[in-house]
Amino acid sequence: MAVLGCAQEYRAVIHWRGGSLPFTSPGVSALTAVSWNRTLSDTSEASITIAKGSAGAECCAQLGKVEPFAHDLSIYRDSELVWQGPVFRVTENRTRFVVEARDVTEWLARTVNTTLLRYVSTNPADPKRQGPVQEIAESIIRENLLGGLFASGPDWPRMVDYIVRQDDTVTARYEKDGSLDNEIWIVPILRILDEELVPRGLEYTTVGRALVLGRPQTTADPAQARLTLDAFAGDVEIVRDGTNAASLVWVTNQEDQDISGSQYGVSGVVSAYYGRLDYLIRTTAEGLTAYDLWQIARGSYTGRNPVPTSLRIPDGAGLAATAPVSMRQLVPGVRIDVAATGMCMGLSQPYRLSDVDVDWGDNGENVGVSLIPLGDPFVGDPP
Structure with missing residues (x-):
C-alpha cells in the first residue's frame, strides 16, 4: 500500500532552460526552506531559500548568474522530481538568496498565439479537425511551439515531449478566426486554454515537467x-x-437590453430530489453556436448535482x-x-x-x- 511518508531531505537544482542540463545546485545544508504546489487549471509556483553563509563562495558566485527564463528550478523530494519550471525572480539580501519559479504553463502565458484557430473539419486526416477538447489544446500548443511564427527554435521550452492527455468522449468544435475565417487571434496561448477550452471541459495541471491535459473526473472514474x-x-x-448547486446549467450570449439573435445551451437533468434548480452563465464571447454554448454548459455542470x-x-x-x-x-x-x-x-x-x-x-x-x-x-x- 502506498504511503505518503515524510521527506528525509529536499534538494534543488538550477538547470538551463529545458530542465536537463544542470547549472548549479546548492548543498542540502544551505537549503533552509522549500515551498512548491500543484494546482488545477492554473499556474503553480515554487521557491527555495538558500543561506549564503552555508552555500560557499563558489555556489554564491553561480547563484549570482541565475537568470529568469534562462534557467529552470527543479525540486526533488528525496530522489523524486516533484516540481520543475522556469525561474521568474531571484532576490538576495545579506544573509540569504531566494529563487522563485513558475511551472511550465508560464511559457504558454508568455507565448502569443500565431496560428489559425479553426477546428471545424470532420475529416479524420485533417490535422485541424473536430475532436476532444484535450486534443485541440495539444494541437494549439504544438503548432505554436514547434513551428509558430517568431519561434526561437523548435520547442524552445522543451514542453511538447512531456504532454500527457486524458481525452473526453465528446467531440468539440472550436474556431476563433474572425468573420472571414482567416484571422489569427493574437493572445497568449494560456488565455486560449483558460477562456475558450477550460469552459468546454479541459482541465490542465503539471507534475514535474509533464503538462497534463485532462477532463473532469466523475464517479465513473477509479479512485487514486x-x-x-x-x-x-x-x-x-x-x-x-448550495450556492453553486444546479440540476440545470444554462449558458447564453443574450444581453440584458438587446435579446434579439441570441442563443442558449442547457445541460443537466431535472432532479426529483431538488426539483428544477437553475444556474445561469452569461458569456460575451462572439460567434458561439448553440452547440458551443451546450459544451460550456456541460463543462460547467460537474460538481453541481448533487449539492x-x-x-x-x-x-x-x-x-x-x-x-x-x-x-x-x-x-x-x-x-x-x-x-x-x-x-x-x-x-x-x-x-x-x-x-x-x-x-x-x-x-x-x-x-x-x-x-x-x-x-x-x-x-x-x-x-
Missing part, C-alpha cells in the same frame, strides 16, 4: 486513494453549500505521514475518496484533488491538500 480522517493531521471542516459537499483543511493542517497515498498520486484532478466517520453528516463520498501545497523547513514537511466535489458522469445529448 481512499482516506479517512486519520489521514489528516489537524482539524477538517465539512461544508455542504456539493466540500472538505476543507484549515491552514497549517495537512496530510499525515501515514496517509495511504503517495506523492505521485497527488495529481490535481484525480479522484480521492474520503470517509469521515463520527461526524454528524456521516460523510463518505468521492472528491477531486484541486491543490497540493507543500512547505519544508526547520519544522519538517507539511503537505496540504484541497478537495472539491466530484460529479456524476453526464449522460445528456447535445442539441
Whole structure:
C-alpha cells in the first residue's frame, strides 16, 4: 500500500532552460526552506531559500548568474522530481538568496498565439479537425511551439515531449478566426486554454515537467486513494453549500437590453430530489453556436448535482505521514475518496484533488491538500 511518508531531505537544482542540463545546485545544508504546489487549471509556483553563509563562495558566485527564463528550478523530494519550471525572480539580501519559479504553463502565458484557430473539419486526416477538447489544446500548443511564427527554435521550452492527455468522449468544435475565417487571434496561448477550452471541459495541471491535459473526473472514474480522517493531521471542516448547486446549467450570449439573435445551451437533468434548480452563465464571447454554448454548459455542470459537499483543511493542517497515498498520486484532478466517520453528516463520498501545497523547513514537511466535489458522469445529448 502506498504511503505518503515524510521527506528525509529536499534538494534543488538550477538547470538551463529545458530542465536537463544542470547549472548549479546548492548543498542540502544551505537549503533552509522549500515551498512548491500543484494546482488545477492554473499556474503553480515554487521557491527555495538558500543561506549564503552555508552555500560557499563558489555556489554564491553561480547563484549570482541565475537568470529568469534562462534557467529552470527543479525540486526533488528525496530522489523524486516533484516540481520543475522556469525561474521568474531571484532576490538576495545579506544573509540569504531566494529563487522563485513558475511551472511550465508560464511559457504558454508568455507565448502569443500565431496560428489559425479553426477546428471545424470532420475529416479524420485533417490535422485541424473536430475532436476532444484535450486534443485541440495539444494541437494549439504544438503548432505554436514547434513551428509558430517568431519561434526561437523548435520547442524552445522543451514542453511538447512531456504532454500527457486524458481525452473526453465528446467531440468539440472550436474556431476563433474572425468573420472571414482567416484571422489569427493574437493572445497568449494560456488565455486560449483558460477562456475558450477550460469552459468546454479541459482541465490542465503539471507534475514535474509533464503538462497534463485532462477532463473532469466523475464517479465513473477509479479512485487514486481512499482516506479517512486519520489521514489528516489537524482539524477538517465539512461544508455542504448550495450556492453553486444546479440540476440545470444554462449558458447564453443574450444581453440584458438587446435579446434579439441570441442563443442558449442547457445541460443537466431535472432532479426529483431538488426539483428544477437553475444556474445561469452569461458569456460575451462572439460567434458561439448553440452547440458551443451546450459544451460550456456541460463543462460547467460537474460538481453541481448533487449539492456539493466540500472538505476543507484549515491552514497549517495537512496530510499525515501515514496517509495511504503517495506523492505521485497527488495529481490535481484525480479522484480521492474520503470517509469521515463520527461526524454528524456521516460523510463518505468521492472528491477531486484541486491543490497540493507543500512547505519544508526547520519544522519538517507539511503537505496540504484541497478537495472539491466530484460529479456524476453526464449522460445528456447535445442539441
